Amino acid sequence: MTVVRAIIGFTVAVSVLTFIAFFGRTPAFRNTPIGFCHRLLVHRIPSALRALDVFLTNGRITSGGSRLGHHLMNEKHPVVMIFFLGLITVSASLLVPTVWNLLPFHHKLLVAILLPQPYYFTYLCAKRNPETVVTEMNHAAHMRHYPYDRILFYPGNVCRTCKFNKPARSKHCSVCKACVSRADHHCVWVNNCLGRGNHKWFLTLLLSTAILLAYGAYLAYFALSPKVHKQYARYESWYRFKPSPGSNPSSWTTYGEKKLHYFLTYVSIYIDAGGISAAGVGLLALLTWPLPLGLLIYHLYLIYAGMTTNESSKWADWADEIADGKVFLGKRKPETMRDYRPRGADLHDSTQSSSATPIPTPPETPPEEEEPPTTWPLESRHILVRTTNGQPPTKLPPRIKSVADKESFERVWDLAAVENVYDLGFWDTLLEILLH
Ligand SMILES: [Zn+2]
Ligand SMILES: [Zn+2]
Known part of the structure; x- marks a missing residue:
């Protein structure tokens, strides 16, 4: 019977640890005991052991192990x-x-x-x-899959490693060393x-x-x-x-x-x-x-x-700041939305001067290579802005100012009031994933 107890205890412990490893990092468990256990296992206990090793042996034990750990975690x-x-x-x-x-x-x-x-x-x-994987070769095609929602993703962000504009909904993975x-x-x-x-x-x-x-x-x-x-x-x-x-x-x-x-x-x-x-x-x-x-x-x-795991943590960040009362929801100027734009009006001169010179007045919409029209059926009508002092925004950054209706900003208390342009409803979102 003792052996059976030991086997059951061991299997339950392995299952619990695997559960924490599986789910601990997900935003849904961020403020729960599971998230706490994950932080304890992944960050606090290793850093406490490292501090103890530095105190006792000047870090000799962990310096060898950390190279292996770094390799296992980052390669x-x-x-x-x-x-x-x-x-x-x-x-x-x-x-x-x-x-x-x-x-x-x-x-x-x-x-x-x-x-x-x-x-x-x-x-x-x-x-x-x-x-x-987004590469130089297929970059243009990837730019046309999803629109920038101007809440989680903005046009004009260049990946420092891949050296191209990050397509909306993409993320550079430091392990795969590519934009995904x-x-x-x-x-x-x-x-x-x-x-x-x-x-x-x-x-x-x-x-x-x-x-x-x-x-x-x-x-x-x-x-x-x-x-x-x-x-x-x-x-x-x-x-x-x-x-x-x-x-x-x-x-x-x-x-x-x-x-x-x-x-x-x-x-x-x-x-x-x-x-x-x-x-x-x-x-x-x-x-x-x-x-x-x-x-x-x-x-x-x-x-x-209607979100990916990556986006769910970005939405969770917004939810935290909304709870603090520091987030304001604004509307986009209809004329800056692709659907409303008259044909031919999107041809701006996009030649950029060097970054040392002051940024010229931004065009009404970003140039075509920064934000080409997409095949996505929805377009974002909302913009979220956080302010540090909890007061409505008085000065908007250029990339928001160019497309936002400045008078429309109102404090938002509920994430449900914000449109998620990537949410097509359960079946259509599932279908989009299954087809692509
Ligand atoms: Zn990866
Ligand atoms: Zn990249």
């Missing part, structure tokens, strides 16, 4: 991906041969269909995709950035992994149940009990203890019957299958909200 490497696929491979090679002969044909067929899927979708996520179109996040599990072109494969990877793990847990249960039921009949009379209704609270502790003992006995019978190869893998699958499912649900929520 592209497949260590986590190998760990993930290795875990599936080892688990499958333990479970499948043990239960194979007990399975009817349709389950064998299902194993053959479900097992290769995580490998295939990981490959599709990990391979270099011209739809995802409709950037979602850099995923260490697939050793690549997820964005336009491969986000859909990430969603299918999460779905297929969740199904495979749930199915693995079910297979172990299915194959071991006949054996277990035989042995369980012997134990049943020992642990048969009924909670006494209306009993005093102290007896509920006894009830809980009995229930736990009952559960542990059941698990230990499974481990007796199937060993680590079937019962252990089944238990691990049972405890870990909610992780990819939870992450998939989180991504579906983001799709429902």
Whole structure:
């Protein structure tokens, strides 16, 4: 029984840590104990250990380790991906041969269909995709996918590494060393950035992994149940009990203890019957299958909200500042919007003088190469401005002044009042991701 407790405790601890690693960084958990644990694990404990090492050995222990840590955190490497696929491979090679002969044909067929899927979708996520990575060659095409909303993304921001205007919704990834179109996040599990072109494969990877793990847990249960039921009949009379209704609270502790003992006995019978190869893998699958499912649900929520993971943290920043009462919502001048502009009016002379000279009066709209017309069906009508003193903006920066109706700024107290131009509604946003 002690071994069973240790196995369950270890598996639960691994699941909790993986959950924190999966979700701790997401803005939804920023102000929750999960976010706190993530900061504790990733920042506070390592920096406290480093400070202790500096105090004790002048930093000798961590200087070697930090180079490795820096490499693991900041360079592209497949260590986590190998760990993930290795875990599936080892688990499958333990479970499948043990239960194979007990399975009817349709389950064998299902194993053959479900097992290769995580490998295939990981490959599709990990391979270099011209739809995802913005290069000199495809830059013009990427500029035409999404409009600048002037809330999260502004035209005219040049990527210092790639030396071109950042397309709206893109982000430069310091690990991939490239600008990523409709950037979602850099995923260490697939050793690549997820964005336009491969986000859909990430969603299918999460779905297929969740199904495979749930199915693995079910297979172990299915194959071991006949054996277990035989042995369980012997134990049943020992642990048969009924909670006494209306009993005093102290007896509920006894009830809980009995229930736990009952559960542990059941698990230990499974481990007796199937060993680590079937019962252990089944238990691990049972405890870990909610992780990819939870992450998939989180991504579906983001799709429902019309944002990427990268954008969700930008919106969370705005929400914090809105709560402080320092954000003002303004309207765009209709004549500066592409849809309203008469044909031919967008031909400005865009030759820029050197940055040392004062910036000339900005044109009504940015030049074509900074903000070309896009294929996106919506155009932003709102502009958000934060002020440091909490007073309405008196002097607007040139890039806002040129397109904003100066008289329209009003304090905003709710993020829901701000238009998200990238939100097409759940189904259309999902479709856009699945098609691109
Ligand atoms: Zn870049
Ligand atoms: Zn990346």
